[in-house]
Amino acid sequence: MEIIVLIPRLVFITITLVVFAFSLLTFSRYKTKKTLLLTLGFGLFFVHGLISIPEIFNQEYNFLFRDNIHLLIDAVALLLILLGVLQDQK
Amino acid sequence: MMFKDEILVNERRGKIYACIKRNPGLHLRQIQRILNIPLASLQYHLNYMSRRKIIFEEKSESYTRYYCEVLEPKDNKILSVLRQKRLREILLLVLINKKVKSQTIVKTLNLSPSTISFYLNHLVKNNILERTKVGYENIYTLKEEDRIEKILIAYQPSFMDKMVDKWASTWLETSLVKDQTNQENTEPDKR
Numbered sequence: 001m002e003i004i005v006l007i008p009r010l011v012f013i014t015i016t017l018v019v020f021a022f023s024l025l026t027f028s029r030y031k032t033k034k035t036l037l038l039t040l041g042f043g044l045f046f047v048h049g050l051i052s053i054p055e056i057f058n059q060e061y062n063f064l065f066r067d068n069i070h071l072l073i074d075a076v077a078l079l080l081i082l083l084g085v086l087q088d089q090k
Numbered sequence: 091m092m093f094k095d096e097i098l099v100n101e102r103r104g105k106i107y108a109c110i111k112r113n114p115g116l117h118l119r120q121i122q123r124i125l126n127i128p129l130a131s132l133q134y135h136l137n138y139m140s141r142r143k144i145i146f147e148e149k150s151e152s153y154t155r156y157y158c159e160v161l162e163p164k165d166n167k168i169l170s171v172l173r174q175k176r177l178r179e180i181l182l183l184v185l186i187n188k189k190v191k192s193q194t195i196v197k198t199l200n201l202s203p204s205t206i207s208f209y210l211n212h213l214v215k216n217n218i219l220e221r222t223k224v225g226y227e228n229i230y231t232l233k234e235e236d237r238i239e240k241i242l243i244a245y246q247p248s249f250m251d252k253m254v255d256k257w258a259s260t261w262l263e264t265s266l267v268k269d270q271t272n273q274e275n276t277e278p279d280k281r
Binding site for chain 1: 253
């Protein structure tokens with residue numbers, strides 16, 4: 001894979017890791033449904049980044065994850081974050 | 091090996107120990123101002139007691155603070171709650187006023203009632219605040235004032251704490267718009 005594709009991808013995965021870590025720490029402190037939904041959402045983005053790492057090194061792996069699957073994972077993550085935002089504090 | 095009592099037989103050392111015990115978390119200059127002991131002598135006695143684990147030092151960026159006891163496991167639980175800025179602000183408010191109504195906290199911190207209620211419930215659940223119902227209102231008091239005061243002094247927010255604080259308040263206070271509108275509608279007309 002070309003370096004121009006590789007570096008941004010690794011940067012994005014690192015960003016999702018950082019965001020997920022903050023979210024997880026917030027959940028560990030408050031333990032509410034709202035923080036749980038947000039953590040799951042950001043966690044899904046991070047996992048999505050993680051499972052696409054082998055793709056960087058092996059192009060054949062790409063066949064396992066079609067575009068629709070990627071879109072579905074992102075949609076579910078966004079939905080979880082939306083539910084988290086809309087969730088009232090209890 | 092000398093015992094604690096033997097070490098504290100020295101009058102000056104005993105005074106320093108008593109002063110730290112009364113006011114945990116004092117730093118060198120503060121102890122010097124209270125006891126009016128020459129700085130070099132004070133520094134010597136503090137180091138002497140610190141080496142023998144009679145007192146404990148906690149080094150922060152600008153000060154070294156002194157304590158008679160290290161934090162107990164129970165304190166760590168309180169400390170983990172105090173890591174959160176909003177909760178610290180509420181605790182300081184209760185600490186200053188002794189008894190506080192939730193409405194006072196809402197007005198002082200300028201947050202929505204539901205957000206304040208969430209933070210207060212969290213503090214009550216963690217046995218830090220005590221809720222007493224008086225008429226229609228809830229009054230909040232600190233459960234262990236001395237202990238919380240001591241931990242508040244000892245606490246130094248780390249970079250990570252600040253980041254998580256900002257993150258938490260961004261997401262936990264997102265339902266503000268609806269709540270503030272409700273609050274404005276329910277507030278009596280002041281005009």
